[in-house]
Amino acid sequence: MSTALKKERKPQRPPRGGLATMVEAIRAGIWEEMERDPAVFLIGEDVGTYGGAFKVTEGIIDHFGPERVIDTPIAEAAIVGAACGAALMGMRPVAEFQFIDFISCGFDLLTNYAAKCRYRWGANIPAVFRGPCGSGVRSGPFHSLNPESFFTNTAGLKIVEPSTAYDAKGLIKAAIRDPDPVLYFEHKKLYRLPRLREELPEDDYIVEIGKARTRREGRDLSIITFGAQVLTALDAAEELEKEGLDVEVIDLRTLAPLDKEAILGSVKKTSRALILHEASLTGGIGGEIAAIISAEAFEWLDAPVVRVASLDTPVPYSPPLEDYYLPQVKDVVDAARKLAAY
């Protein structure tokens, strides 16, 4: 019986282009980079035969072998440290955190070792540290984190978070090729969202780190956001359109370094800025963006910069609690209306 349940394991090489969800796009990006460069390898918990908790690395071990897909003990400091060491040897590790919440267990090595090596003695660490982030999937306080602001105040780390399948593939490839450490956050709610399925080009492409993307053009108000909240912003923009408000949505894609040009360009056009993110409000990346806008686009503003973010609490589990915690389309619509009327 048990053998009948076992599926024949055949490595399925992802197609180069074609329709892909975000998880398929990330997998295809990693796969293609492993084909292109023998120095690229995977390291993390259950990334091998099991394919990772979210199956991002499914099938990769069957094709590339266990030498290049390394299952580790439950030891994030060891994962980050080993990735750093291998990177110093010229390898290109892609390290997975099973959930990005566990990045805290590797925090010391990320912020003190990976981030500072080049500055201290000129040795670069070309490693990618990736994992599923984000709330809204009823996973409670330890499987729902958005940790970007833990790291934005550490010099030496680049941080990206895609919101489309196209960007997910382009950014994972750019991160793997980058000569410095890159944190790559994947919102778990977006992995298999049918709405994000899109046709990917067959050609090799990257999405440059440090560049935002305008997801929707508008004249009246800018929503600056990233990750799963891009969808919240787009939905809010559609509702607001019915009321005659023309909303622009900026998807940051890279959180460090911030694309100041894109942020300021949009705000100078619309004169009203709403920053939306899923992490808690206080000390979140929204404060930094608001400061940039205030310092460098003050004369263009017609209203104070508004931030919409989650409560200053841990992420609660129960659906009514989590929905109250998280910014909803209605919250964004209400905030945008007030901002437009200011």
Next chain:
Amino acid sequence: MRISTKYAPRKPPEGKPRSCITDTSLTHEQMLELYRFLKLTRLVEERIVNLYRQTKVVGGVYRSLGQEATAVGSAYALRPDDFITPIIRDLGAVFVKGIRPREILAQYMAKAWGPSGGKDLNVHFGYLDKGFLGPISHLGDMIPVMTGILLGARMQKKDIVGLAYIGDGGASTGAFYEGMNFAAVQRLPLIVIAEYNHYAYSTPTSSQTAVRNLVERAAAFGIPGYIVDGNDVVACYEVTKQAIDYARKGRGAVLIEAKTYRRKGHAEHDDQRYVPAGEIEYWEKHNDPIDRFEKFLLDQKVATQEKLDEITAAVMREIEEDSEWAESSPMPEPEGAAYGVFDNSIVPPAFRPKVLES
């Protein structure tokens, strides 16, 4: 797993001073080289203290006085392409790896010509081509990093081993456990020297851990362990050589505990009020690693006192010359602080330091 006490410290016969083990494969020439490294380590540290008192060293000064044999003897067992990652008490291992005194002196004085250009302190730098990987202040972190070095080397089909050092304090960290465990389960050729020098800053080892010997932890990782007399440079060499042979055969990691004693405080400012009266003097008088090795070299007729004095004089000349070089180095240019976080030639404008933009 077995814990070997073959090289553990032994009490000398009543009334006899301690020497070193005589069962060794070291040639006379190698022994004299070991002697040179021991003296170099001690005398460079003394020079650094002098520079500190002249306020030319801007940060702290960390000594390995009394435990030089552990670092020198163990690192000497490596091949040139093998890797080390020392802790602050292993300056001797850094010299064995081919780093020059001038580089260390420039580092301590925060000079532009130091290997980190003034951005970091003391032995906090590295030369990947020499297999030298400097530590960071966070103890234990270098164990997983060295594990990664060896993992990378294995994928690249390079036949190297890694030697990492840890103290009795650093062995309490989570990173140490995670790194050891990962290296052990991957059967990587990692040799860890746990230096039992009695104190972690002011904390005695009895307040650090409930195990009597640090090496007992080897059982937790399923790897072999050795206890060695850390003040016997010959024993340190021999035990490390055995461990390297084991690791190089692909049999996995090894933990070696070196019993030694830290005669100075954590750093130069530490008044050592926590040390029982007479303890330091006892080790200085009866168990100094250099005294012991000198006695061994003379007893075994490896060298005459004149020969040893000659070596010491040559070391002094080298330190003199290197001090002059390091002192003549300029301090770094202030704007240098803004460079080097990323590869500035290719990063987007937002990451470029302001000085590059103007």
